[in-house]
Amino acid sequence: MVAVRHSTKLGPWLAVASFCAVVFPRDSFLAPRRAEADRGPSNNNNGNNGSPPKAVKPRASSRRPARAKDLPLTKEGCLEEVLAKLVTSHVPVMPAPEVKARMQLLHADPAVFLIPDFWPKEACQRLINAANSSGEIRQSSITGQGIYAGEERQIRTSGSVVMKPEMARRYNAEDLVRRLIRDLVGTLGVGCAGAGQVSKLLTSEYPQVVRYERGQYFTDHEDAFAASKARVDNYQRRVTLLVYLNDVEKGGATRFPKLGFQVKPRQGQALLFFPSFANGRPDPRTLHSAEAAEDEKWIAQVWIGSPMPSHRR
Numbered sequence: 001m002v003a004v005r006h007s008t009k010l011g012p013w014l015a016v017a018s019f020c021a022v023v024f025p026r027d028s029f030l031a032p033r034r035a036e037a038d039r040g041p042s043n044n045n046n047g048n049n050g051s052p053p054k055a056v057k058p059r060a061s062s063r064r065p066a067r068a069k070d071l072p073l074t075k076e077g078c079l080e081e082v083l084a085k086l087v088t089s090h091v092p093v094m095p096a097p098e099v100k101a102r103m104q105l106l107h108a109d110p111a112v113f114l115i116p117d118f119w120p121k122e123a124c125q126r127l128i129n130a131a132n133s134s135g136e137i138r139q140s141s142i143t144g145q146g147i148y149a150g151e152e153r154q155i156r157t158s159g160s161v162v163m164k165p166e167m168a169r170r171y172n173a174e175d176l177v178r179r180l181i182r183d184l185v186g187t188l189g190v191g192c193a194g195a196g197q198v199s200k201l202l203t204s205e206y207p208q209v210v211r212y213e214r215g216q217y218f219t220d221h222e223d224a225f226a227a228s229k230a231r232v233d234n235y236q237r238r239v240t241l242l243v244y245l246n247d248v249e250k251g252g253a254t255r256f257p258k259l260g261f262q263v264k265p266r267q268g269q270a271l272l273f274f275p276s277f278a279n280g281r282p283d284p285r286t287l288h289s290a291e292a293a294e295d296e297k298w299i300a301q302v303w304i305g306s307p308m309p310s311h312r313r
Contacts, residue, residue: 082111090274091238094189107259110285118270124245128298130173131161131209160210180207184241205303212297218290224275224282230308236280239304242271250294258285280308
């Protein structure tokens with residue numbers, strides 16, 4: 001069950017119970033606290049007309065993160081162990097059995113999952129058509145504090161549109177937006193802490209549809225907000241769902257430089273990862289980028305967030 005309540009400060013919130021069944025009012029969405037176009041992830045607006053700027057090299061860690069290939073993935077219970085750890089380290093996730101059977105563990109700590117055939121091709125194409133028809137795709141914007149040194153540079157060259165309710169209705173995509181949030185919260189069980197248990201309050205930002213044209217990119221960035229900003233706004237992103245809406249044969253891969261792997265876009269598959277810890281601090285290991293696309297690339301992104309904890313851990 002999902003209970004929706006309204007607040008003048010934080011907007012509609014949803015408490016996710018064990019069944020994770022999403023109930024949407026006919027004329028409303030799970031609204032974000034602030035539209036994505038007005039609030040970006042943790043990085044700088046760095047302008048650069050040439051190649052992407054270099055990121056500041058992070059200090060070497062004495063402890064290498066555990067990658068999926070380092071684990072005995074054939075061992076029964078490996079996926080269960082990773083999911084169990086998420087309950088305390090980041091956010092509870094209890095995927096439906098049919099989804100769990102398809103989930104591929106790309107990285108164990110931090111957890112990164114690939115879900116083939118997450119969304120049907122017909123739905124992917126419809127969402128692309130709706131975004132194109134809107135005529136409202138604009139230069140993607142970013143605000144916040146990042147890891148880049150020097151003068152401000154443009155680090156994101158893609159175009160995007162936030163699928164707000166009125167736009168989704170106008171371009172016959174309302175059911176797609178509802179479905180995307182439902183599949184994230186319900187099918188993946190994000191926020192389900194176990195039978196009879198209710199997780200922390202979660203809220204969904206409006207889905208964002210992003211278009212990368214030839215040569216466009218998004219350099220290294222984090223989806224979570226800087227802890228100081230998250231405390232002021234009383235909001236932090238907990239979950240990132242990235243759905244590839246089309247096949248990309250050349251370029252456009254999603255890279256995780258600190259984790260040592262990348263994912264090639266395939267229509268309908270989804271990436272699931274967790275940009276912040278349970279205490280609200282960003283998980284810097286989830287730093288990622290979109291390499292320059294040689295073919296046109298379309299993605300849809302949804303972020304699930306929650307209020308910051310009232311005390312430090």
